[in-house]
Amino acid sequence: MKNKKNSVLVLGAGIAGIQASLDLAEMGVEVHLVEDTPTIGGRMPQLDKTFPTNDCSMCILAPKMSECVRHPLITLHIMSSLKDISGTPGNFICSVIERAKYVDPVKCVSCGLCEEKCPVKIEDEFDVGLRKTKAISRYFLQSIPSEYTINKDHCLYLTKGVCKLCSKVCPTGAINYEDTDKEIELNVGAVILATGIDPFDPIGFGQFGYHRYKNVVTSLEFERMLSASGPFGGHVERASDGLPPKRLAFIQCVGSRDISIDRNYCSSACCMFAIKQSIIAKEHNKELEATIFYMDIRAFGKDFDKYYDKAENWYGVQFKRSKISEIKELPDGSLDLKYTYENGDIQYETFDMVVLSIGLQPRAGSRGLSEDLDIRLNRFEFCRTDTFHPLETSREGVFVCGAMSGPKDIPESVISASGAVANAVKYLELERYDPSVGSEDIKEKDVTGDRPRIGVFVCHCGINIAGVVDVKDVAEFASHLENVEHSEDVMYACSTDCLETIKQRIEEHDLNRVVVAACTPRTHEPLFRDTISEAGLNPYLFEMANIRDQCSWAHMNEPEMATGKSRDLVEMGVSKARGLVPLLRLPINIDPEALVIGGGLSGMTSALAIGDAGHDVYLIEREDVLGGNMRDIFFNFDGTDPQQFLAETIEKVENHDRIRVLPGSTIEEITGFVGNFRTAFKDSTGKREELTHGAVIVATGGNEHETEEYLYGSSSRVVTQKEFERMLHEEEFPPGKLKEVVMVQCVGSREEGRMYCSRVCCSKAVKNALELRKRKSRVNIYFAYRDIRTYGFAEEYYSELRDRGALFFRYTLENKPEVEKIRPDDPDSRIRVTVFDPVLEKDVVIDADLLVLATAIDAPEENLELAKMLKVPLNSDGLFLEAHVKLRPVDFATEGIFVCGLAHGPKDMSESIAQAKAAGSRALTFLKKKSILAEGTICEVRTDRCSGCGYCEEVCAYTAIEVDPEEGVAVVNDALCKGCGACVSTCRCGALDLRGFTNGQLFSVFDSLEIEASEGIR
C-alpha cells in the first residue's frame, strides 16, 4: 500500500529552496521549508549586484522572499535542521529539529528595542565579520521573517544567568528564556535538498597573506563593502587607513582548480563575480584601476562574454594571465604583488587592496548530513548526481538542487530548483485545483454608490512610531477629515487582537473604506487586506500610510515635523481611500494541455515531466524523428551512455499515454494567451490541424555553426567536434596513420557576429580527446584555444588530459592558427597548422593528420518566426530571451510560455535536462490550476475615448494591451496585464486608467496637499 502525501520538505531556503517551494506551492503542494539560519534568502542577500545585468540583488530577491513567507501552503521552519528521513518515497517521515529562538515570533513586533539595549556585541555573520551585531538581533535588516532571535552562545542570561535587559525592554513580553529545542516529525511525499555552498576560507593560504595583511580581503567581504546596505554604506575603504583604494587587484582561482588542496574543480562563478566587482568598484570610483589576475576567464554563460568585453574595453579593467607567486605588505599597508606571465616574465606591481576570488565549496557538515540522510557525495563532497539525472540523489524520492550538487550561479540554481520540483511531484498525487474556490465563502458587501465611510487606525508600533510621532494627535486630526467615520490609535495594528478590533469597528460603524497608518505596505498591506476581506469588504478598499519606515524612523530628532508629516500622510491616505472602488480578480480558465515545440532531449524531457504529472502533451517536431542534436553524442565523462539514454527516452515518450508526438510537423499559427492558446500546424502529410492548450514550451534547440574557416569543407581531414565524436564512436578514422591531431577551439564563437561562448565545446573537445587517447594511446593531441572553459567538475578531466601529455597553445583573435594543405590539390592531404606559442614566443608548426574544429552553437533562424508568433523576444544573438536572466530563467515575460535547452542558450545535456524539467514544472504551476485569478490592479480602457493609436501597445512589455483591428480601440487582456501603468501615462486621449492607482485617485492625493498649502498649515 502506498499512501502518498501531498507535501514536500525543502531543506535550505536560499534562492534554490525558495524557488522550489514557490513552484510546489503554486501547484497546490504543501511545503515545509526548513532553514538553518533565522532568515530565508540564503547567499543572495549578501550580494550587492548580480552579473551580467548589474541587477540589485535584494531588489529582485525581496519580492520572492515575501511571496514565499506569505504563501498559505508554505510553512517555514527557521533555525531548524533535518536529522533523519525514514519511510518510503511518497511517504517519508522526516525528523526536524527546531532550535530554540528565545523570542516568541507571534508576540515579537520587530521593534528593535532589545537589540538596542543588548550589551553583548558579536561578529555579524551576514556581514562576514565586518561589523558587529548583538546577541539578540535580526540576521540582517531585511530578514524574513523579521522577528528577532537570541544567539544562545552569546546571550549573557543564557550563558551566565545575568542581564535579562531584553526582556525588560520588550514591550510585548516576547522574550522567553525558557524556550527549548523541539523535535518535530513531518510526513512528506518527497524531499528536496538545497543547502547551497560555503565560500572557500583562504586562511590557510599563507602566500596571499589573508588575515595577516589588512588590505587583503575575500571577494565576499569585498561584496559587502560594495553593498549600499553593507557595513561601510557602499564606500570601499582600506582596513589599514580607511582610504579608498585606487589600485585594486583580483586574484582568481583561490580555492579552485587547485590539486594541492584537493579542489580540482572550477567554481564556475568567480570569474564573472570578479568582473562584476571590478565594474562596480570602477562605477563607485572612476579613478580606480582594477586588474584581474587569472588562468582562464570562464565567461561561459549567456551574455557573459559581452560583459567581459565591456569590462575590458569600456571600463578599462586590466586582465593579466599570470600566476601570483608572492604578496608582500609594504609599510603603508599597500601590497606588492610578484607575478609570472606564461612566457616566464616576472613582474612586480603595487596595489592598494587585493581581493581574493574565493571558490565555492560544499557546506560545512555536508558529510554528516549525507550520512544522516543516507545519500552519496562525490569526491569533493558535493552531492553526487550523474549526467542524465542531475537533480536526483542516490536515494529515491530525495532530490537535489542549487549549488549543493556542484558550483552554480543564480540562474542555474533557480533552474535546478524548478527542475527538482518536476521530479518531486512524481511522488505526489496532485489534482487540478481552483484557486478561486474558497474565496467566495465570505459574502462581500456591496458598497457601490454608498457614501464613503472611512475608518482610520493609527498605530503606535510600541514606541517605534509613538516615540517620535504624536499618535493621538494624528488620530484626532484624522477624525475631522471628510468622510472619516471613525478614527483611533492602536498599540500594534498588526497584532491579532487589533485585527479583531478593526473587524469589529467595520461592523459597528458600517465602514466601507479602511486606512491604517503604521509601517510599510510592502510587508503589511496583505495582512490588512485579508482582515477587511474577512469583515466583508473588498480587499482593495484599503489604503496604508507609512508613518514608521518613511516617517518616525527617518525623522527621529524632529518629533513635531514628523507628526506634521504623519498628518499629511494620513490625509493623503484618506483622500485616496475616498476614491477607492472594489476591484475584482476575474478568473481565467486554464486548459490542462501543454504544447512542447521541439523533440530533442529538452523537448522530450519537458513533455515527460508534464505527461508524468497527468497532463496531455502535444510534442511537435519538425523532423521525422525525435532526438535532435543528441543523436550525435556518444560519450560522457562519467561513463554513462548517451545513445542508450536517448533510446530509452524516445521509447518512453512514444509509448506515453499522455504524450502525442507530432513528427514532421510545422507550426503555422499560435494565438491566445496563458491558459488559452490555440495552435495550428501542418502534419507530415500536409494536413492542417488545430490544438488548444494552456501552456507552451519552446525547445527548438540549436544548430552546429557551419564554418568555412580552417579549410573546412575542402579537406577530408578537417572535421567538426560533432563529426569527430561519431568518428570515435564508429572507429572510422581518415586513411593512413593517425599520429598528430590538432583541435581548434572557438571556431565561430566569441568573435564578431557571435559574441558569445558556446559553453560546451571546451568540455566536449577534452572529452573527445580523452576518448581518442583510450583508442589510440600514441596519438599526439594539440589544442589551439583562447580560454579553456572546463567549468565545474569537467576541470578534472582537463587536468587529466594535460597530465596525459596533450599540448595547449593559446591563441588570440589577432593571431589565429593558420592552416594549409601540404599538397594543395589533394583533398586528403595532411594539414599544416601554424600556431603561435605564447610560452615559447614563437610559431609552432604541426603537420596534422586530423584537424578537429570546435564550431559554435548557432540559434536556428526559425527562432525569429516562432518568436513573432509567440510575441516573445530574442536577444541580439537570436536566442530566446527569458523574462529575467537571474530569477526567471525559463519563463518569458508573457505568461504561460517557457523556454529550455539550446533555444535559451548553449548548454550541455545535464543542464538541458535540468532546464527542460524546470520548464515543465513552471508550466505545471499554471496547468495544475483550473483557473487563475487576474490581478485586481490592472489597466482598463474607456473605449469612447480611445483613438486606437496603438502607443499603449508599443510600451507594454507583456503584450497585454492591443488595438482590436475591427473595433479600432485598445483592449486589455486581464490575464496578462501586470498593472505597471506604463500605458496609462502614454495614452494621449486619457482613455486608459490603472485600477487602484487611477488618475482620479492620485489627483485627489495632490488636492489634499494643495488645500493645506493654501491654508498655510504645514
Place this chain on the structure above:
Amino acid sequence: MKKEFTPRITSFLCKWCTYTGADLAGTARLQYPTSIIPIQVMCSSRVDPVFLIKAFLSGSDGVLIGGCHPGDCHYETGNYHARRRFAIVKSVFESLGLESQRLKLSWISASEGPKFARVANEYTEEIMELGENPTRKNIFL
C-alpha cells in the same frame, strides 16, 4: 524667515525599488528631512507628465521620481519610459521659464537605503536654496 522654510517634495516612488529603498533607509534609522512626502506607484512609468505639473501647481517645492536602475525595472522597461517622459517635462519647464531643478529623477534600488537618504538630504538642500515654489504666490494659467 528663510531658515524656517521646510519644503514639500512630492516623491513618486516605484513600489519595487525606491519605495523599498526608502523603507530600508528608515529601518537603518538614516535621517533625512520631513520634506519628502512619498507616494507609492507601481512603476516609475506610471508617473504621467501631468502628475509632475499637477504636483508643481499644487504647491510642491520639488517633485522627485524614484525608480529602479536602468535594466532593473520590475516591468522590464518601465523606467526607460519614465526617463523619456521626465526629460520632456523638464524641457517643457525650461521653455516656459519654470525652474526645472524642481523636478528630479533618481534611480534608487531596494538596497540603497543610504542613497535614498542622501538624495533626500541633498535634494532638500537644493530646493531650500531655490526657495518656495513661486506658484504658491503667483497665479498661473
